């Protein structure tokens with residue numbers, strides 16, 4: 146059985162379980178369940194703290210796991226990123242009291258609070274900056290006001306928490322993070338390929354829609370250029386031989402622009418439908 150680590154709490158947990166359910170795997174009903182076997186899919190899920198998942202995969206006791214890229218790099222384990230999962234997107238960056246800092250070099254000799262000390266120490270070492278690192282579990286934004294640090298390095302999504310604490314970001318982002326699937330370096334245990342293909346299918350079903358329309362036969366090349374699809378659009382004859390029906394997958398975010406352009410070109414009966422599931 147493939148042994149998969151899934152976040153049991155925090156920002157990653159709900160989306161990770163939702164994605165696995167949509168990919169056709171059993172997921173737990175009760176948040177106190179620690180292990181769940183899905184015999185139909187020959188897979189076993191272990192619900193663990195997001196920060197610990199890289200440790201289990203790195204040690205080789207679990208095959209793959211879902212975690213954040215920031216947590217994975219912070220853990221400094223021997224494992225590799227297998228795919229991006231597209232949720233829990235955030236940046237990891239420096240922030241300080243409004244007006245205090247403009248550049249990373251000003252951190253020399255300062256005290257920096259963070260929950261990601263491994264990640265931060267590596268970043269500072271790479272740039273030759275000497276600063277003391279204060280490791281905190283959370284609510285890092287309060288550390289400067291409470292006098293244990295001069296600046297922080299923390300997860301920023303909307304910036305709301307920073308603003309509320311009277312802090313401002315400075316310097317380039319240290320890291321762009323999102324949820325990822327990790328696995329042991331250079332190994333591909335049985336079932337991993339299927340898991341990855343299923344998760345890709347979920348992503349594509351979210352990102353793409355199916356578009357159908359009718360267009361005059363002489364305009365089909367121009368229309369197909371607007372809707373090239375993944376391989377090539379399906380073109381089918383209609384009863385009226387002057388027209389054809391075209392079917393193609395398009396990016397969901399392009400839907401309205403493409404409908405407008407097709408309509409201008411003379412396409413009619415333009416229909417858009419969601420994709421329930423797919424394998425690409």
Ligand SMILES: Nc1ncnc2c1ncn2[C@@H]1O[C@H](COP(=O)(O)OP(=O)(O)OP(=O)(O)O)[C@@H](O)[C@H]1O
Nearest residue numbers: 154155156157195213215233234235283300302322
């Ligand atoms: N506001 C947020 N937006 C997007 N991603 C976030 C946010 N907060 C944390 N994350 C991401 O979630 C992961 C951390 O999950 P974790 O469960 O350890 O912390 P958490 O969500 O802050 O939960 P808690 O603080 O309750 O332990 C990291 O990958 C981090 O980048």
Ligand SMILES: O=P(O)(O)OC[C@H]1O[C@H](OP(=O)(O)OP(=O)(O)O)[C@H](O)[C@@H]1O
Nearest residue numbers: 283284285300301302303304305306307
């Ligand atoms: O930019 P924002 O949209 O405000 O989101 C970022 C905040 O969200 C997370 O905090 P969380 O609520 O998990 O609390 P924590 O700091 O105790 O982990 C993260 O640690 C930041 O503090």
Ligand SMILES: [Mg+2]
Nearest residue numbers: 155156283284
């Ligand atoms: Mg948090």
